[in-house]
Amino acid sequence: MNNEAIDIILAEDEPALGMIVKESLETRGFKVRLCNDGAKAYKAFEESQPHALVLDVMMPELDGFSLAKKIRLENEQIPIIFLTAKSQTEDVLEGFDVGGNDYLKKPFSMEELIVRIKNLLNRQEVQKTAAIYAIGDYSFNFPKQRLTYKDDEEVKLTHRESHLLYHLLQKKNKVLDRSFVLKKLWGNDDFFSGRSMDVFVTRLRKKLAKDDRIEIINVRGYGYKLMVP
Known part of the structure; x- marks a missing residue:
């Protein structure tokens, strides 16, 4: 545009x-x-x-x-x-x-x-143009910023939560580089932005908690890893 x-x-x-x-x-x-x-x-x-x-x-x-x-x-x-x-x-x-x-x-x-x-x-x-993704027992509708558990309970995500989950999903079962995602979504990788990102990761963990096979692991010094079955 x-x-x-x-x-x-x-x-x-x-x-x-x-x-x-x-x-x-x-x-x-x-x-x-x-x-x-x-x-x-x-x-x-x-x-x-x-x-x-x-x-x-x-x-x-x-x-x-x-x-x-x-x-x-x-x-x-x-x-x-x-x-x-x-x-x-x-x-x-x-x-x-x-x-x-x-x-x-x-x-x-x-x-x-x-x-x-x-x-x-x-x-x-x-x-x-993005697709709808399966994350364990959850369905993740990226365009609508929604998580649905077993085609039943729907959870609304914020814009930032949705994009963070999208990037974690693109690297599922691998480490998502902390600096990369901070610069991509927050604009910089300073301490202030890092604190904010940690809060959003905690929120995503809670929203994905109904499927105990799903984990978001903190890989200290590197980033986060979304573990999915």
Whole structure:
């Protein structure tokens, strides 16, 4: 997808920053609709069909996390990137829990924002063509981000959980390199991102716990291994 085809809703309540990001994206060919609060951004989302949303977290009327929750009730697939000065692990995890796909800490470079937008759109295209995978007694629907146990109980996965499980599955019964997946899904392999990844691995273990033949093993110093029958 070239830049001219990418339609973005940008929600940012700092007027100067909002205009800088908007104009920078537009000079690179993006179409950008700037909203200065979450309520206006939600209305813009309902009125249009953007390819992605870039949301500030701290906004009046409706904060970025609450806005993402509302959007996810209507659209599970559209990429959402949070822009925020908040950087605690619990804040990042909350962002992913409410449906965010990526998290960019202020200050940031426009080049990095553009790369992240395009990466998410590319992953979305992969999702559309991906198959449904068998993992022991579970069925993993990657496009819909669902785990189903014995064609019965369905468990919803977050975007990040779904992609992490996908990469583990591609290397099933082999070690998935920790640095590779951190750079692929988190954008870097620093300590902060590593802590976040460990939390998501723990969550996946719980969601796969009904089939005791399935294990996600921590291979210290290297990464993780998804053991499946």
